[in-house]
Amino acid sequence: MHPTEKIVRQFHESWDMRDPDRGAEVIAEDCDFEDVARGESLPGKEAYKADYERWREAFPDGLCKVENVIVSMDGEWATVEFRNTGTHTGVLRSSLGDFQPTGRRAEVRYCSVMRVKDGKVVEGRDYYDSATIARQLGLVD
Template structure:
């Protein structure tokens, strides 16, 4: 396995393992990460952990399964395709507001584009369809 793939897998698989500290181990202090769908910048380890806890609050049984990792020829960039799923049994805090639990299940495909240097994630962006989440939870028609 390419070292960049190992790093980005650790980042994502830590969500599934319920171990945000393990994920934070591979995040540079000045990492520039962005959640495109929410329009939020998530700089550094603390933002990663806060985002983890926000998601875990909404989906305590949530799973994060890596499906594909593609590493660029120079080894600096990786694209990670993964699937998040869970039951909405806690408050979902989003850029559109806070939504009380619906008890409904959601499963959404994501794509992360990440840059790794010296074994650390230094930049990244998550892309996903937030409307799919809202529809599955019955928040929109």
């Protein structure tokens, strides 16, 4: 396995393992990460942990399964396809406000584009369809 793939897998698989500290180990202090769908910047380790806690609060049974990792020829960039699933039994805090638990399940495919330098994630972006989440949770028609 390419070292970049190992790093990005640790980043994502730590969500499934319920171990945000393990994920934070591979994040640079000055990491510039963006959640494109929410239009939010998530800089550094503490933002990663806060985002983990936000998601875990909304989906305590949530799973994050890596499906595919593609590493660029120069080894600096990786594209990660993954799937998040879970039951909305806690408050979902979002850029559109807080949504009370619906008890409904969601399954959403994501794509992360990440740059790794010196064994740390230094930059990245998550892309996903937030409308799919809202529909599955019954928040929109």
